[in-house]
Amino acid sequence: MSTTDDRQEFEAHKDKMSRALGQDADALKQSVDLLMSLNRYDYPYLWSWMGVPIIQLPADIVATQEVIWNTRPDVIIETGVARGGSLIFMASILAATGKNAAKVIGVDIDIRAHNRESIEKHPLADRIELVQGGSTDDATLKQVRALIPPGAKVMVVLDSDHTYQHVLDECRAYGPLVSDGCYLVVADTVVGQVPEGSAIQRSKQWEKGNDPLTALRQYLTETQDFEVDPAINGKLVFSSSPGGYCRRLKTSK
Template sequence: MTVKDDRLEFEEHKKKMSLALGKDEVAFRQSIDTLIMLDKYDYFYQWSWMGLPIIQAPADIMATQEVIWNTKPDVIIETGVARGGSLIFMASLFAAMGKTDGKIVGVDIDIRAHNREAIESHPLSRHITLIQGGSVDAETLVEVKKQIPPGARVMVVLDSDHSRDHVLAECRAYGELVTEGCYLVVADTVIGHLTPEQAFTKRSKVWLQGNEPLQAVQDFMGECNLFEVDPVINGKLVLSSSPGGYLIRKTTTDAV
């Protein structure tokens, strides 16, 4: 018996549903309400990847995995190291993909000794380079650029200081490093969808609407024609900390 090969049809249905979900405001608001409820249990802090805490929503971990698999960057730069789980997560994808020379560059103004030790002693540390310094400082950017081999495909994840001005400065500084067809991921854009009464308060610093990553994305997109919001990935990002934060760099012809 011949069984129909329905893989393309399956993928088209996924795309259709993602785009439809992205337009469902009721579902999105319910998702926001759920995240607010879960935050009192430190939901974003409950997960780990291969032994190290990964301070991400599961939906964002899945989305990041999809874009890395689909675009196959050679270098991924992440600002904001925290406890290192995100770096290990991306390094594990490189290992699984057989990218023996794939490189993850972690940038943070304060890489604490115990976190550095946990990262550098991990079996996947061979893929990881740590750079301590302010992410938009000139000296830091020089060191970051040294880690990018000629012709490498580059992806960037911004997850450090979440103020509007800092994230916008990061978008400007790191956006130019992203290669065509690869992603600039701006984390924690969900903050821009919260009223002051809904704001996540169990943080070292509380960010409010207008001074947060979503505002930075909107301002950056208003001044830069090199990126577009991926409607499929972002469409399905409910129960996510970064809805609207997955930007894909256009090809040269698309950016004209």
């Protein structure tokens, strides 16, 4: 018995619903309210990837997987190593794409010994490079650039210090490294969605106004090279990073 191949229609419906969800302000508000309520349980800290704490929400993990699978970067740069789970996660998806030389570069001002050990002893360690230093320091950026092979497709995830100025400085430093069609992901943009006077608790409290979303919006006024992906971001209502997934349109000249 034959059936109709409805894959294109299925994907079109997903895209339509994702974009529609992104316009539902009430749904986003309800999700943000729930996330703030779950902060008392350290909800983002309850997850792991292949044995290592990942400190991400499930929706962000799935969305990042979709982006990596669809764009197949050769290099992913992540600022903010924490316990290393995100590096392991992204390395595992790169491995699944079949690109044998693809790797993740983790940048952090303080890579603690026990976290370094968890990363370096992991089965995927050969796909991960660690750079210790301030993410926007000239010396650090020089090391990062040296680890990018000529012609490599590059994706960037910014997930370190979430203050406005630091995120804006990171966008300016790492945005130009992103390849055409690949993504700049600014994490924890949900802080910019919380009510005035409220905060999101991670390693420290982050407050609206001095937050990644405000920084990203400023950066997007300074460049025409990125667009906020309406489909990916539309479905990220129960997420740490709604509005944070930006696709590069063209290379600056």
